[in-house]
Amino acid sequence: MLDIPSRVRVHVEPLLAAQIDMGVCDAIEQYAPVRKPDTMNAPHPPKVAGIDSTVPLPAHTVAPTPAAPGVPPATSPAPADPGALLQDRLAGWVSDLTTLHELTERLARTDSLPTALEELLHAGAALVGARRGLVVVEPSDGLGPDSMTGLGLARADLGHIETVPRSSMPYGRILDGLPGGEREIAQPDLLSEDGLDPRHREVAARLGYAASYTLPLATEKAGRLGAAVWLYDEPAEPAERQRHLAGLYIRYAAEHVARMVEMERTRTCMTTISEELLPTRLPRVPGVQLAARHRSGPRGGGDWYDALPLPDAALGLAVGSVTGSGPSAVAAMGRLRASLRAYAVMEGEDPVAVLSDLELLLRLTEPARSATALFAYCEPSLRKLTLAGAGHSPPLVIGPRRTEFVETSLSAPLGMLACWEAPSVEMTAGAGETVLFYTDGLLQRTGDPVDRAFARLHAAAASVPRPLRGDPGAVADHVLRTVLPDGLDRTDSAEDVVLLAARFE
Structure with a gap:
């Protein structure tokens, strides 16, 4: 608070001045330096908080109008009170500091480059x-x-x-x-x-x-x-x-x-790193069409998917998620996916064995990290899938006559138990049906409780228009936009989203 004797008392928030990296006195000195009047002609009110409180008389920019003949000259106006002038000037400075404080606060609340640039333009224009x-x-x-x-x-x-x-x-x-x-x-x-x-x-x-x-x-x-x-x-x-x-x-x-x-x-x-660690293209296998969608968070996450051809015209489908975010999670995701590919080639017909090997590797190499995974051994000619999951959400079957979740066995995530093993399940897809694999990020981005998020996902899958059901990519896009409306699928979020759709002919 600045205390000025007699008639002037002005309150100044130090935070306002600090917001623009200067003290109140420095702001006043920079903003409108006051020159000192002649000591013989001007009063000297006492200094306040280090401010020289002398105020110069306003300079005349227009010549005085001459009096008409016979009219006595007008009485000169009384000189302005220096204290009142100082009060007005200080009030203007405080108002400017308040405005800057509000504008910089609004800018500080922006969390992306496009929104920051828009706010900068609006504030600058004002x-x-x-x-x-x-x-x-x-x-x-x-x-x-x-x-x-x-x-x-x-x-x-x-x-x-x-x-x-x-x-x-x-x-x-x-x-x-x-x-x-x-x-x-x-x-x-x-x-x-x-x-x-x-x-x-x-x-x-x-x-x-x-x-x-x-x-x-x-x-x-x-x-x-x-x-x-x-x-x-x-x-x-x-x-x-x-x-x-x-x-x-x-x-x-x-x-x-x-x-x-x-x-x-x-x-x-x-x-870029996350995308490069995921498949650059999906394989073409007779009898099945594949499509994938991936949305990465701003720091990079550990959600992944994979589809690889296996011996005997089989196909391996996998989705998973590594805990954490940032470079370490992305690197762990890359290692886990590469390891799963190797195990799938060796013993892909037994998904339980594939996930058991992955569990052992994760426990030995990264004991502080856990992961969820779902692996399916697919025989497109028979439209048959053998699945095993480790703490992962069940796939969703979307077809002309049914939309339902696949019943998988309950199991803890990889890295949570001393020895992981859970029974596999088998399912047969109908002609024209799409099996949708997804990661938990799709459910978590909704912000709803788990049961509500599952209900929203089921409703989105059931509402896929019939003309779109022949294209797995269109099915995945419709589900993504419906579960996460208003562009939420593309907004920044800590959660990655992965969808992998397989349509059987």
Whole structure:
């Protein structure tokens, strides 16, 4: 709290100033430094909290109007009270700090690069008084991700902007390190500029903007990340106060965007590794059609699937999940899947033996980790499957006359018992039926209790339209969209999702 004698008392939240890495006094000094008046002509109120409380008299920008003949001169207005002026100025500073605090808090709540860029554009437009804008992300290290996001601009509008020679656009000068690109670039009247690129002039007239204000996105550690551009419908430019606020906001926003860029890179890397550890293509076996869908979490998870041809025209189908997430879980998933392939080739006709060997390997090599798995030995010519599961959810049969879960034996996950062994079960699929294998991530992403999630999955499978039932990929897509509606199948989640569909002819 700032205590000012006599009539002025202003409360300042230190957190507001700390949000933009400065104290209240530093903010006041930076924001509007006050020059000291002549000691002979100005009063000297006492200093408050280290602030020189002298306030200069306002400068006259318009000459006084001369009095009409015969009219006595008007009485000069009384000089403004310095305490009242200081109170107004402090109130304005506190209001600005509050605004910055709210905007940076909203930005900090974003957890992905696209949402962070959208919030940055909205906040910047409010600060500089613009209606439209775009932000271009192109890290100087060349490692990506590269993107262009618009505010009030459709994808076609962004395409028109990209046809302008890069060196004539303000964001291009910043991203390419051209002279003048290390600081703000204001173009208050584009169409009257001498030497403006003809294509830039054409695009500006087409999209209806007449001025722009551009700020670089850069941090000391990450270097140049991109640039943010705000567009005005009429010739204009932000005032000094708006520029200062926008500069403070962009300084914080650049740090947040740098963190989001690193997260995006990590997510892309983990997704690539997970995809490379899974089958690049599914085998073609007479009598059965296969399709798979995989959704990986942002940190990478341990869900996997496999389909491999076996001797005697048989087929091995497997799904599983390793506990944990991140690089260690992805690596464990790769080792487990590779081991299962080897055991399936040697003794695939006995799924119990395959999972028993996998249990022993997991217990000896990774005693602190557990996993679930389901392996099916499939004979397509007979439409016969022999299954064994270790703590895994049962498959789902989808056909013209039935939609039901396969009854499998109950068993603990691999790595939970000293010696794993559970009986296998046999089932025969009908012609035109699809057997759907899936991991628990599909159920857990719903956020429902287990019984409700199973009921939702069953209802989704039963609602597959008849024209789609001849395509296992269409069946898997319908189930995925119905169990996880509104794009939840593609949103970031800690849970991986795997579906493997086998349709028998």
